[in-house]
Amino acid sequence: MTIQRREFLSVLGGGVAVGLAGCTGADDSDGPEISGETLTLTTTTSTYDTGLLDELNAPFEDRYGVTVDAVAQGTGAALRTARDGDSDVVMVHARSLEDEFMEEGYGVNRRDLMFNDFVIVGESDDPADVEGEDDAAAAFEAIAEAEATFVSRGDESGTHTKELEIWDETGLTVEEFGEWYLDGGGGMGETLNTANLDGGYTLVDRGTFLDMRDEIDLELLVEGPVEGGSEMLMNPYGIVAVNPAVHDNVNYDLAMAYIGYITSLEGQEIIEEYRSNDEQLFFAEALSEDPNFRQYLPEGWERSSDD
Structure with missing residues (x-):
C-alpha cells in the first residue's frame, strides 16, 4: 500500500514555538545560555547532499x-564519531x-524523525x-x-547496512561474489556516479536519487514502500x-534544543515541504495522532524486574 503523507496538527494562531524550557538563548537568565555556541551534528550523507540540512x-x-x-558521514562513521565524543x-x-x-550507553533521548525509502536503480536495458x-x-x-554489475x-552506512540485510535475506554470501560486485566505498553520490559509469545496479535512498536524477543516466527499477513497493526497502x-x-565535553543543552526544534511542528513542516526537482524527498514522522512510544528505545529493550 502506498504510504500517505502524515497529517499534522493545526498550529493555533499561525505561529510555531520550540517547546524547550531553559533553552531559549541569552535572554533566558534561568536556563543555560547557548547563544554563540556550536553544535556538532554527525549525519548521513543523504540529508547533507540533498540540501535538506x-x-x-x-x-x-x-x-x-x-x-x-x-559533518556528513555514513551512518556507521557518524556513530563512531559520536562514540568518540566528537x-x-x-x-x-x-x-x-x-x-x-543506545544499548551501549552512548546515546540518549532518541526520536523518530522522518522517513523515505530505498529504491534499486540501474541501466534502462536492465540485464537482470x-x-x-x-x-x-x-x-x-x-x-x-x-552476475550483472552491482555497486555497493x-x-x-545506513544504505550499506540495508543492502547487507537484503543479501542476508537471499541467503547469498557477499564475500563469495565475483568481479561483478563492486565496492564503491564512498558516499551515495559517488556510488551513483560509479554505477552510472560502469553500467551497474545499486541501492540508493529515494531522496538522493531524485536529487541527482538529472545528472545520471540510471532508471528507478524497483520501488520501495513510498510508491507501493517492497516493505523491506523502508528507510x-x-x-x-x-x-x-x-562524554562530559558534549554540548547536551544545545543538542536537546536542536532535537526539540527538528521534531517540532516547525521542523517537521520544513521536512515535509522540502522539494528537489519538484519531488518530495523526505516524509516527517516525529508527530503523529497515534504516537509510537517505542521510537525512544531499542527493539526488545525492557525494564529490569529490579527497577
Whole structure:
C-alpha cells in the first residue's frame, strides 16, 4: 500500500514555538545560555547532499544565535564519531546500529524523525530483468544470478547496512561474489556516479536519487514502500543526543534544543515541504495522532524486574 503523507496538527494562531524550557538563548537568565555556541551534528550523507540540512538549520541558527557544524558521514562513521565524543547529536538511518549505540550507553533521548525509502536503480536495458519486481530480495537474487554489475556503498552506512540485510535475506554470501560486485566505498553520490559509469545496479535512498536524477543516466527499477513497493526497502531516520554522562565535553543543552526544534511542528513542516526537482524527498514522522512510544528505545529493550 502506498504510504500517505502524515497529517499534522493545526498550529493555533499561525505561529510555531520550540517547546524547550531553559533553552531559549541569552535572554533566558534561568536556563543555560547557548547563544554563540556550536553544535556538532554527525549525519548521513543523504540529508547533507540533498540540501535538506541547509533548510532545517538556518532557522535554528538564526533563532538561537548558534552555529550547526554538520559533518556528513555514513551512518556507521557518524556513530563512531559520536562514540568518540566528537559529536553532540547524530542523525542517521540504520535502526539496528542506532539501537547498539543506545544499548551501549552512548546515546540518549532518541526520536523518530522522518522517513523515505530505498529504491534499486540501474541501466534502462536492465540485464537482470528486475524492473517492477515487488520483492527486494528477489531482485537482488536476479542480479546475482545474472552476475550483472552491482555497486555497493561498502562503507557501513545506513544504505550499506540495508543492502547487507537484503543479501542476508537471499541467503547469498557477499564475500563469495565475483568481479561483478563492486565496492564503491564512498558516499551515495559517488556510488551513483560509479554505477552510472560502469553500467551497474545499486541501492540508493529515494531522496538522493531524485536529487541527482538529472545528472545520471540510471532508471528507478524497483520501488520501495513510498510508491507501493517492497516493505523491506523502508528507510526511517532517527536523531539521538550523545550521552553527557559518558562524554562530559558534549554540548547536551544545545543538542536537546536542536532535537526539540527538528521534531517540532516547525521542523517537521520544513521536512515535509522540502522539494528537489519538484519531488518530495523526505516524509516527517516525529508527530503523529497515534504516537509510537517505542521510537525512544531499542527493539526488545525492557525494564529490569529490579527497577
